[in-house]
Amino acid sequence: MERGKKRSYNVMDDEPVTYEFSEIEIQNLKIAAKKRPTFRGVENLDDNTKVSALKAVSFVVSLVSFSGASVLSQNCGAIIERDNNTNIVITSLNLARACDETDSDETDFRKNNLADDLKVVVYASDGSWYLGEIIFYDFFYNLAVVKFCSKSFFEPAKLSMIDDASVSETDFIRHHSSKLKHGDNVIVVGRYFQGANEYMAAPGVLSLNRFRPDEYDCNELFTISSRFTRCGDGASVISTSGELIGITFFDMSTSSPLLPINLISRMWEHFKEHGEMRHPSYGFDAKNVRFALLPTLERFRRLFPNVPNGLIVEKVFEDYNAESAGLQVGDVIFACDGIEIKSFLQLWELMFAKVGKEVELEVARVDLKVIKNIRLLIGEASNDEEIYRWPKYDYR
Incomplete structure (x- = not known):
């Protein structure tokens, strides 16, 4: 797509394509599974967390990216739209960023370029793999949008905007709100790409404090206390009612960043209307x-x-x-x-x-x-x- 060109952008135009892995891809997936384990503590989840997580089952997917036959990354994502056979998934752009083989220093930053010979496949709640396509990406917010087509119907996520408004005197007597607020309980939900423990959850609490501003240039990130493994990069963050409030990214600290759905949905709507990004x-x-x-x-x-x-x-x-x-x-x-x-x-x-x-x-x-x-x-x-x-x- 030519940068700066404004046009409507139709993303709903393909037929379902299921995917079968080659033998070498299967072997590489097994190797990747050893490096990227499932969420820890899944067996100890409380009943309330399980009930909330089950409300999101339909829209939670796993994504695996390949550079050639080599596994590049494994992410989680959320289906936010469906039209006819086409599903739209949001996830972390780490799914597609190029890895620098010569420098593994964890204090460095990711490069703003995509991997060569990139291929994305999606594992959905029906147990099938589908060929995916990245149709939108943004280095600023580390965001990718993937589409895949399926005959199976997956209920898209219901979105719940985050309320980061100041507390006024009237807020103290407000007993409920449809928007998530500072201190509310949240849950990170993800899907693993193989094995019996394919659906995962990690409970936590939402904080409207900026996430590690000394380490991240992105000042639109909030903080959640949920912790999860590398396979949860791009995972959905939901409210206790099962509504999507944003996506999260893997971080090695004691908390995790949250990119609010308020921002994601606004950027996505702009892209659909104009066919370009805006920062x-x-x-x-x-x-x-x-x-x-x-x-x-x-x-x-x-x-x-x-x-x-x-x-x-x-x-x-x-x-x-x-x-x-x-x-x-x-x-x-x-x-x-x-x-x-x-x-x-x-x-x-x-x-x-x-x-x-x-x-x-x-x-x-x-x-x-x-x-x-x-x-x-x-x-x-x-x-x-x-x-x-x-x-x-x-x-x-």
């Missing part, structure tokens, strides 16, 4: 003001009692539009184009729609005790830039 470039990192340190939060509330919500700027990047516009670390963004800002995902959505245009931010500058209006041009970053890097582990 808003705004040049700062911010988090919900309620996650600020208590002394900072107390001072902000005292100086600006009429500003109930907002995002506190944690970092302004050099040579980006935010720096030239005058945004500063410690500023609290509480409005964008006259719209009250309650969450980071809300601001991201507004900026996504305004790429190439200016927005007016209303900012509380705590150190000067003043309100400022800042005009910020929302740029667009190239998919080829060496930013939004992802740590490189041995995915082979």
